[in-house]
Every structure is written in structure tokens, then in C-alpha cells.
Amino acid sequence: MGGTVESVTLMVGAARGVGAVARASASSDAGTDGSAPAKLRIRGLEKRYPVKGGELLALDGIDLDVPAGGFVTLVGTSGCGKSTLLNIVAGLDAPSAGDVTVDGDRIVGPGPDRGLVFQAYSLFPWRTVAENVAFGLECQGLSRTQRRARVEAMLGVVGLTEFAEWLPRDLSGGMCQRVAIARALVIEPDVLLLDEPFGALDLQTRQNLHEFLRLVWQRTGATVLMVTHDIGEAIYLSDQVVVLSDRPGRVVERIDVPFGRSREPDVRRDARFLALEHDLDDLLHGRR
Amino acid sequence: MATTTTTVGVGVDRESPRAGERGRPLGRLWRVRGELTFRWRVCLGAAGLVGVVALWLVAANATAGSQQGVVVPSPAATWDALRELHAEGLLVSDVLASTERIFYGYGISMAIGVVVGLAMGAFPSAEGTLEAPIGFARYIPASALTPLMLLWLGIDEAPKITLIIIGTVFYNILMVADVARSVPRQLIDAAATLGASRGRILARVVWPHSIPGIIDVARINLAAGWLMLVVAELLATDEGLAVRVVRATRFRDYDRMFAILLVFGVIGMLSDLALRGLRRWAAPWNR
Numbered sequence: 001m002g003g004t005v006e007s008v009t010l011m012v013g014a015a016r017g018v019g020a021v022a023r024a025s026a027s028s029d030a031g032t033d034g035s036a037p038a039k040l041r042i043r044g045l046e047k048r049y050p051v052k053g054g055e056l057l058a059l060d061g062i063d064l065d066v067p068a069g070g071f072v073t074l075v076g077t078s079g080c081g082k083s084t085l086l087n088i089v090a091g092l093d094a095p096s097a098g099d100v101t102v103d104g105d106r107i108v109g110p111g112p113d114r115g116l117v118f119q120a121y122s123l124f125p126w127r128t129v130a131e132n133v134a135f136g137l138e139c140q141g142l143s144r145t146q147r148r149a150r151v152e153a154m155l156g157v158v159g160l161t162e163f164a165e166w167l168p169r170d171l172s173g174g175m176c177q178r179v180a181i182a183r184a185l186v187i188e189p190d191v192l193l194l195d196e197p198f199g200a201l202d203l204q205t206r207q208n209l210h211e212f213l214r215l216v217w218q219r220t221g222a223t224v225l226m227v228t229h230d231i232g233e234a235i236y237l238s239d240q241v242v243v244l245s246d247r248p249g250r251v252v253e254r255i256d257v258p259f260g261r262s263r264e265p266d267v268r269r270d271a272r273f274l275a276l277e278h279d280l281d282d283l284l285h286g287r288r
Numbered sequence: 289m290a291t292t293t294t295t296v297g298v299g300v301d302r303e304s305p306r307a308g309e310r311g312r313p314l315g316r317l318w319r320v321r322g323e324l325t326f327r328w329r330v331c332l333g334a335a336g337l338v339g340v341v342a343l344w345l346v347a348a349n350a351t352a353g354s355q356q357g358v359v360v361p362s363p364a365a366t367w368d369a370l371r372e373l374h375a376e377g378l379l380v381s382d383v384l385a386s387t388e389r390i391f392y393g394y395g396i397s398m399a400i401g402v403v404v405g406l407a408m409g410a411f412p413s414a415e416g417t418l419e420a421p422i423g424f425a426r427y428i429p430a431s432a433l434t435p436l437m438l439l440w441l442g443i444d445e446a447p448k449i450t451l452i453i454i455g456t457v458f459y460n461i462l463m464v465a466d467v468a469r470s471v472p473r474q475l476i477d478a479a480a481t482l483g484a485s486r487g488r489i490l491a492r493v494v495w496p497h498s499i500p501g502i503i504d505v506a507r508i509n510l511a512a513g514w515l516m517l518v519v520a521e522l523l524a525t526d527e528g529l530a531v532r533v534v535r536a537t538r539f540r541d542y543d544r545m546f547a548i549l550l551v552f553g554v555i556g557m558l559s560d561l562a563l564r565g566l567r568r569w570a571a572p573w574n575r
Contacts, residue, residue, distance in 0.1 A: 092477050112483030122478040126496045126573040135492075136482035167573050180478075187482065 038065035039223045040089065040191050045098035047084055058084050060248040062098070066191070071217060071224040073234040076244035077284060082227040085249065086195050089225065090116045102190055112136055115184030116193045120200040122180055123168040129179050130155065130164040136187035154186040157216060174205035178212065185220060194226040198233065210236055211265070218261065231280045235273060236263065243283045253283055361543040366550060369543035378532065383551065385527035386517055389445065393452025393520075394513040398506050400453070401460025405502075408461065409468020410494050422458050430455035431519040438523060448520035455516030459509050467501030468494055500571040507563040511556065 045062040048055045058081040066072045074082045087093040089100055091110035100107040102114065110116075115136075123132050130151050137147045155161045158178045168176055177197055184192060197213075198206040210233065217224060217237075228234050234241045235257055243253040255276065259267055267273055317328065324332070341363060348362035361369070373379040407414040430451055437447035471494050479493045521530035529548050536545040567574075 090477075090481050092480065110477070110480040112481070114481060116478070116481040118474050118478065121472065122474045124475060124478075124493065124496070126571065135479065135484070138492075139483035139485070139488060169573065183478075183482065193481075 037068065039068040039070070039102060040064075040066040040225060041099075041101045041104075042085075042089070043099045043101075045085070045088065045100065046096045047081065047088065047093070048096040057248040059088075059095075060250050062244075062249065062251055064242060064251070066223055066225050068223055069221050070240070071226070071238040072240045072242060073226045073228060073238040074242050074244055075228060075231060075234045075280065075284065076249060077246055078229060080244045080246050081249035082244055083195055085244075086116070086193050086225065086227050089191070090114055090193055092116075112139065112187045113190045114193055115187065115189035115191070117177070117180045117184050117195065117197045119196045120173065120176070123176055123183075125168050128165050128167055129160055129171070132168070132179055133183045133186050135183060140187065150186055154182045157185075157219065158182040158212070172205070173201050174209055177201065177209060181213070181216065185216065185222065188220075190223060192222045192224045194224065194228075196228050197226070198230075199228070206230075206233070207265070213237060214263065231277050231284070232268065235276050235280070236268060241280065243280060246286075255280070359542050361546045365543045366546040369541075370547040370550065373532075373544065373547060379551070381527055382529050382532050382548075383555070385525075386521070386529040387555070389448050389452060389520065389528070390510075390513055390517055392445075393449040393516070394456060394510060396449070397453045397457040397460055397513070400457050401464050401505070402502060405461045405464025406468045406490070406494060406498065408465035409471075409498075410490055415465065418461075422461055426458040426462070430516060434519065434523065443524045447523055448517075448525070451520040452513055452516045455519070456509050456513050459512060460505060463505040463509070464498070464502055467498045467505060470501065471497045496571075500567050500574040503563055503567040503570065507560060507567075510559060510563070514552065514556065 042062055042064040045059055045064075046057070047059040048057050050056075062085060064072070064074075074085065076082045084093060088095050089107065091107050091114065107114075124135065127135070133151045133154055134147045137150055142150070151164075152161070155164055158181065160175065160178060160182065163171065163175065168179070171179070181192075181194075181197065198209050201209065214237065216222075224238075226234075226237065231241075239257055239261075241255045241257060242251055243255070244250065245252045257276070258272055259270075314322070316322070317324070344360070344363055347360040348365075351360045352362070370379070373382075404414075404418065408418055409415070433454060434447075434451065437450055441447040441450060475493050475497065476489055479489045484492065517528075518530040518533075521528040522534065525531055529551060533545055533548045536542070536548065
């Protein structure tokens with residue numbers, strides 16, 4: 001199984017050289033923001049899966065830029081391949097064609113420069129909150145004292161200092177996600193990838209965590225690529241919302257969110273916010 | 289008749305015990321996958337043991353003075369035989385000899401099982417290579433290899449320990465591999481995105497997640513280890529619980545035979561208890 005995936009990647013890698021240049025020049029106008037250089041750059045990304053009696057095209061010609069310090073959100077109905085896209089950026093999945101680069105470096109596998117937060121259940125259940133957050137720092141070979149200082153600081157940021165010695169099973173779902181975000185952020189990744197990070201939470205908790213994420217994002221200046229099917233969440237949190245079509249996933253629309261970086265929850269009641277929500281809803285359901 | 293059927297509405301549970309109540313009570317002792325209080329556990333556990341002794345007494349009484357040679361020694365006679373064995377100094381030396389064989393044989397078997405099993409569960413290449421040979425070897429009856437063991441390894445401890453290993457190692461490997469395969473994909477992916485190398489994922493994710501499962505495997509297959517011990521001790525030896533059983537049977541000393549069987553059972557129960565304790569101590573996060 002692993003062998004075939006790797007060989008496919010190799011073949012794609014060999015074929016990539018020529019096509020990538022052509023695609024990159026053809027889609028150079030696809031950038032979100034002319035002024036800021038893209039931190040994360042996706043060009044001509046395709047993903048095909050072998051299925052019984054043929055091939056499934058999951059992602060088709062995705063071009064996407066996330067500028068340094070930017071917050072871009074992908075929205076799409078379930079099964080549009082948006083999680084696949086995130087996994088490819090994380091390096092957990094290989095693209096069938098196309099290029100993903102961070103600061104110009106091609107992604108060939110997972111690495112601590114791209115932190116990934118899953119929807120749920122990704123904490124190590126035998127590790128306390130502090131030990132979970134310390135995992136990435138251990139991988140970097142930091143000493144115990146260095147780790148403790150960084151972990152304590154990060155737990156302060158996410159407001160979990162009192163729970164440092166708790167086990168994940170004793171935490172609520174919202175707290176678990178805060179730990180997962182802290183664990184990904186403490187190693188200061190170039191890009192933070194969020195795969196429906198609040199999808200399994202109730203509305204109240206989700207809105208609390210929106211505030212939390214905005215705060216953390218502004219404090220750390222992280223570059224964020226998030227995937228969600230919650231349109232309101234996408235508008236509220238991001239600079240740009242990218243709409244993906246249903247299978248195969250294609251970029252249907254890129255919408256720059258017309259609000260500044262410092263937003264209050266009230267913005268959800270803004271007429272422009274509501275209009276945008278309706279527009280995106282129509283787009284998602286193919287009514288436009 | 290017609291009136292009774294109309295009174296039974298949708299959502300009203302007909303098995304409700306009393307009028308004015310709804311729903312099927314889950315019950316305290318019979319709830320499916322329910323949990324017992326500590327007191328109930330102790331009481332029921334004791335009741336089970338008492339039941340066994342009662343059955344034993346009944347059987348012993350029924351066969352007492354039987355002419356057909358059907359003999360079930362009474363608990364009292366068994367107890368006396370046990371004390372006699374102890375007085376002769378055989379009990380302790382037999383237990384030690386057998387336990388030592390199990391300790392080395394099953395210990396080595398578990399060590400191999402953990403290393404090879406984790407490799408098979410973690411890496412598809414290891415699984416692909418080893419699955420067929422192990423599936424094949426697993427079906428070779430280890431007891432049939434006894435003469436070969438004597439030929440290759442002499443008549444000392446080596447063939448006995450080897451038999452215990454061969455009789456259990458393949459089960460251990462395959463079951464540990466299953467345990468390793470049950471590590472959630474997300475934990476491995478999370479570790480990889482946090483910068484963990486392959487070795488670190490194995491040591492810091494697959495291994496800790498597998499500890500409780502591995503202890504369960506050790507617990508379950510230990511019984512198979514004792515089974516192999518009986519076969520192993522049929523090879524030339526003077527000490528050991530199985531040897532004692534065989535000799536007692538040969539001399540129709542059924543009291544003594546039962547006494548040894550009792551010892552087997554007690555050792556099994558104690559080691560089970562010890563491994564349960566180890567599991568709770570080693571993986572407090574897991575239940």
C-alpha cells in the first residue's frame with residue numbers, strides 16, 4: 001500500500017517540472033493580495049483516487065495563496081475534498097499533480113513548520129495537557145527547562161494554566177481543542193492548518209473559541225489556512241474566504257472579507273456580514 | 289381484546305412494571321455492559337468460588353465408595369495431599385521449577401511478540417513480509433516438535449523453554465500486531481505534523497498507546513504458556529508441577545493430582561490479578 005503511494009508520488013514528481021512552470025505563470029493573477037508575498041502557495045493542485053472501475057477526481061486545478069500572517073478559509077460542502085487539500089498541505093497526503101510550497105520550498109512530507117489541528121480526538125490520552133503541548137518541543141530536542149518555560153507561556157495564552165496536569169479524558173471538547181491548538185502553535189509553525197477545528201463543538205463553545213482563535217492569531221501573527229463548512233465562522237475569522245465546488249473540488253469564488261482585523265462579535269449582525277453569508281450560502285448550494 | 293390493544297400507544301412501554309411508570313428499567317445487576325459496585329463484585333466473586341467448591345463437594349460425595357473407579361477426591365483429602373506435598377518439600381520446588389520455565393519461556397515469547405508485533409502493526413512492509421510465514425508456523429502443533437527439540441537441544445531446560453516459546457510466540461506476535469494497528473491514525477498524523485521522526489512516533493505514540501493492549505495479550509496467552517509447560521515437562525525432568533501430576537496419575541494418587549491442579553489454578557488466578565494490576569498501574573489513562 002505504502003509502496004504504491006510512494007511510487008505514484010515519484011512519477012508525479014518527475015512529471016511535475018514542466019507542467020508546474022506553465023501553470024504557475026498562467027495563474028499568477030490568482031494571488032489574493034498583490035502586495036503581501038504569499039507564505040503558502042498552491043498551484044494547479046490535483047488529487048485523484050483510484051475507485052472501482054476508474055478514477056475519482058477529488059481536487060481539480062486548485063490555485064491558492066495565503067499571505068504571511070493572513071487567515072484564509074476554505075468552505076465547501078462535505079466531500080468536496082477540502083480536508084484532502086489540507087492534508088496535502090500538511091504533507092500527510094501526496095498530490096496527484098501540482099505544487100504546494102511554503103516560502104518557496106516544495107512540500108514532500110509532514111513537518112513542524114506546518115501545524116495541523118484536527119476536528120477532535122487528536123490529543124495523546126496518556127499525556128497531561130502540559131505534556132501534550134510539550135510534544136513538538138521534545139521533537140526539537142529542547143531541554144526540560146526550556147520546554148517548561150515555553151509550555152507555561154503557551155498555556156497562559158490559551159488560558160489552561162490551571163489544567164496543566166489534567167488528562168485529556170477529564171477535559172471538555174472545547175478545552176481539548178484549545179490544547180490541540182496550543183500544541184500546534186507552541187512550536188511556532190510557519191503555517192497553521194485547521195481542519196474543521198470547532199466542528200464537533202456546541203454553538204456556545206464554538207463562539208468562545210472563535211474569540212480565542214482571533215486573539216491567539218493576532219498575538220502570534222500566525223499564517224492560517226482553515227477548512228470549515230460553517231459559513232459564519234469563515235467570514236468572522238478570515239481575511240479571505242475561498243469557496244470550493246462539490247466533487248471535483250474547484251475554486252468557485254474568492255471573497256475578501258470587508259472587515260478589518262480587529263472585529264467584535266457584533267460584526268455578525270452587520271448588514272454586509274449577513275449579505276456575505278447569503279451570497280456564500282447560495283454559492284455553496286449552486287444557486288449562483 | 290380490542291380495547292386493550294388501543295390503550296397501548298406508541299412510545300408506551302408494555303414491559304413497564306407498574307401503572308404510572310414508563311420505560312424498561314435498566315437494572316442494577318443485569319444492565320447490558322453495566323458496571324458493578326465494588327461490594328457486588330466481591331460478593332459475586334465469592335459466590336462463584338463457593339459454587340465451584342459446592343459442586344466439587346457434591347461430586348466427591350456422589351463418587352465416594354464407587355466401584356467403577358470413578359474417583360473425585362474430596363476437598364479435605366485434596367487439602368491433606370497438598371500439605372503432604374509441602375511437607376515432602378516437593379510443592380515449593382515444583383512451583384519454583386515450573387514458574388521459572390514459564391518466566392523465561394513466556395518472557396522471551398512476549399519480548400519477541402512485542403518487537404515483531406509492533407513492527408508488523410506499524411509498518412506495512414513488515415506485515416507483508418511476515419504475515420504468511422507466521423500464519424503458516426502458527427498451525428504447526430508445537431507439541432509435535434517435542435522429539436525434534438530433544439534431538440536439537442538436549443534434555444535440559446533449553447528444549448522445555450523453547451517449546452513454551454514456540455507454543456505461544458506466534459499468537460503473541462499476531463495479537464500485538466493487532467494492538468499496534470488499533471492506534472488511531474490521527475494520533476500518528478498529529479505526531480508527524482509536530483515534527484516527530486518515524487522512531488519517535490513508534491516510541492512515543494505507538495508504544496504508549498499499545499501498553500494496555502499488550503498487557504491484555506500477555507494475560508490471555510499466559511494460559512497457553514502453561515499448557516505448553518505440561519507438554520514440556522513430559523520431557524525428561526524430575527521437578528515441576530506437570531511432572532508431579534503425571535506421576536500421581538501413574539500411581540493412582542488422585543488426591544495428590546487434584547492438589548497440583550489446584551495449585552495450577554491458583555497460580556493462574558494470581559498472575560491474572562497481577563497483570564490486571566500492572567495494566568492499571570502502567571496505563572492509568574486507559575479506563
